[in-house]
Amino acid sequence: MHIVVASTAGFCFGVNNAVKIVFDLAEKSEDKVYTFGPIIHNEQVVNKLQEHGILAINSPEQVSAPSKVVIRAHGVGPSVISEFEAKGIEVVNATCPYVEKMQRLVNKKYNEGYQIIIIGDKEHPEIIGITGWCNNTAYIIDSIEQVKTLPNIEKNICVVAQTTFIREKWEKIIDSLNKRFKNVLKFDTICNATDKRQSEADKISKEVDMVLVIGGENSSNTNKLFEICRANCPETYKIQTASDIPPVDIKKIKKIGITAGASTPDWVIKEVIHNMSELNKQDLEMSFADAFESSLVTLTTGQITKGRIIGFNLNEVYVDLGFKSDGIIPMEEFTDDIDFDPEKSLKVGDEVDVFVVRVNDGEGNVILSKKKVDAVKGWEVLEDAFENKRPIAVKISEQVNGGVIGYSHGVKIFIPASQISDRFVKDLSSFVRQVVQVQIIEINKQKRKVVASARIIIERNKEFASNEIWNNIEIGKVYKGQVKSLMDFGAFVDIGGVDGLVHLSELSWNKIKHPSEVVKVGDEITVYVIDFDKEKKRISLGFKKKEDNPWVSAIKKYEVGNVITGKVVRLVPFGAFVEIEQGLDGLVHISQISSVRLGKPGDVLKIGQEVQAKITELDAEAKKISLSIKEVNPIDPKGAKKDAPVAADEELPTEHKEDMTNTIAENLNSLND
Template structure:
């Protein structure tokens, strides 16, 4: 029941009526295009179908039934013709304007049912005809609104113009407020070092934006993988579920730095299971420095060949012996994956080669002597050079 207004007249006290009066009415008859109501006057009033609601009405029975009571406004009165026209819409629309103006000022959220899908958006019942532009329905693009009919949406009043009978509402504004509140909660709960699951939202030249529960964080291209990445699409695509580690949280500017590579075993951790001290491996000279050369022995794994370990002779600069891109064989002197440090040597291999040559030469000499002795020759160095020694006495 709608409360009685100050200028409402009760059925018992009513003596006269004037256009503009607001009175209580009771439905006595429902027809196709109109309803008859008892307003306590000497004859019944008539409500045309167009004056039942601020929205389009197909059938009078969709809005009122016999016995319903509500307030109406007198819009036309002719006693000579016993013609009394009243409006239910005028009351509901007037009150709706006042209520909506207050809700708009306060930023209140209201609920309304979708009545129609029209060109450019949706029509809702807010006590009068309210319009939701297509761009204000959702945060994402919607191609077909047909399944919105009958749905109740949460809305904010964003624009009102009584003279033009225009009320613009937005469901998107409510969703964005909710997203903002959710984002604030997520940001508050984030701390560096956390590992979370996220969804890849979009790719850029400089990295990837990942949704981690309503808020996007950036995985810089350098944090996508341990190996060098030319472009993000080489590693991930939109919609991928990924594990990310929180590197930094800037709550004030709502910026989050994430890493995918930090959730995966690093190349040096993998190297711990692949190599050991004393191994001889092939590598590529990646960089030269004054103190030595950095050699890559596995993707993303570099070890240092100190300048003293480049050759078995004195070297003034690594460039005297090595050049970038050169393939070399090195020996692992020390391996420390935790500190990402590997010591390598080329000199050690050269020295081992020389030692092996000397050992081989000694073995050949020993074999020669043994073979001659077995033949009974009994040849010794003294035998070979004894006569010469006597000549120089």
């Protein structure tokens, strides 16, 4: 049997560059490193990165600073990068140069007014990323039939292609677009490496009896290679690893071709070639049945092996092991996640590592456990995290006496009640189903005991945040904070690891008796720094907005000579305070109430009475408004005889002058507060 290996098989330049960037960061970076989505569409590479502590995330919400996020080879839209940078996350762009070039092209033509059309798979990450560079306005098609479904487009059209698209299909679709539209500007963005890979696959598949296409299940270029080879050679198989090689009848198959997608690492290709070479050494007279039987794996109890999911229900997961019988994983042996949903989380074709519990359960079934494998690997991860004091994520599954139980990497972890938070928590059940970051404080593999603390992480983060606050604080700086507690004199607000006080007088322009009239515990509010003392660790905050100051609006709304309608809110010996609007009071001197001399304002006025008065003085800077009821409609006591007008200063009893001064000051201060 002759084996023909494509010279273009394996990593292309862009993929190789992306993988190299991530592995370099894994070795050198002090910060936590993530990839946005799988760095490439290859399960083996992703698993190897996980072994180095690098996990794939799907949204900016899953990470926090300080950390680094590597943008996958497929690229992303600009909004994704902006979201990471807004959170203070360092972005390392490993986008393939060909894809990056297309991003710039699409963005340029979009800004010039072109309608963008992309030929490719609309679900592929590369295409999703490209559309972000034209504000998600592109039409995405992948067949001639879809050209007919496009709306009438009057403006100029710019057409690009997915870098891994089949050239023959591209040319047919372009021809169809040119027939329908007159203003089509095309850019051939199919990668040269893709062209060569597809051309070589086409040539080899016409000359062999069987083709093996190696690559990830979701790899676009691998699927296109399979499509090309299958058209020429019916015996074409898509595999991910050497364990997927189908049975080969070496009596019929004399020549085998091997190619691989751009995301397939060389060690996987070498393993496939090695296995085929070993098969080639077998007796050429071996029957197909013998060859198939010899290709089956052998299993023993306690063995850890790989399998592929071939089906599942709510109770069991069925796994192909390459054994004469399929394996069964009872659902309780698949995961400890109390929110696990098989319909959402499992997919036929996924590869899983399993522990062989029993080779034969009496009915010929192989009983497996995924949890046992996870636990074996998990202990290594947790021991490393313990030694290096690295945080881990734990999903809480239940409340127990003295704390909560959670799971991480398949291992049960206990978090004492005193370590679940930096504050006293009365009801621990609120943490069930939550994922919390913890640090392991005790581990004993022999006793299967792991104790962890979320409090250490919270306090460490608070200390970091506190240092950030104190190093950068300045008067006037604005923060978003959360109301932590209320006191009679004000509200304490957490502005990110440090509490500041918003005094009662800084909560509202109106006079209030308690902070609860304005805010409540848990409210997210925006505050600004009025003053601070680094030595005493005190911060004074303001909440009321300057533009809401009633005295500012008073200048715009009122002027001397205006007649207003107000309500009497306070009576004093020398006059009455009238509320013009909420937070804005004016003083009617006793001499400006009636056309006759009054003994006291209460002779003709009462609290809550509505009156009309003219503004005789308005001093916003001194927060003073003088009013006259007498000049609009004087209020005289019943049966009173009108006397000659009396000047206010002349007739005010001497003993009341000092009272008036003190009361005005007191009233103005209350308005100020």
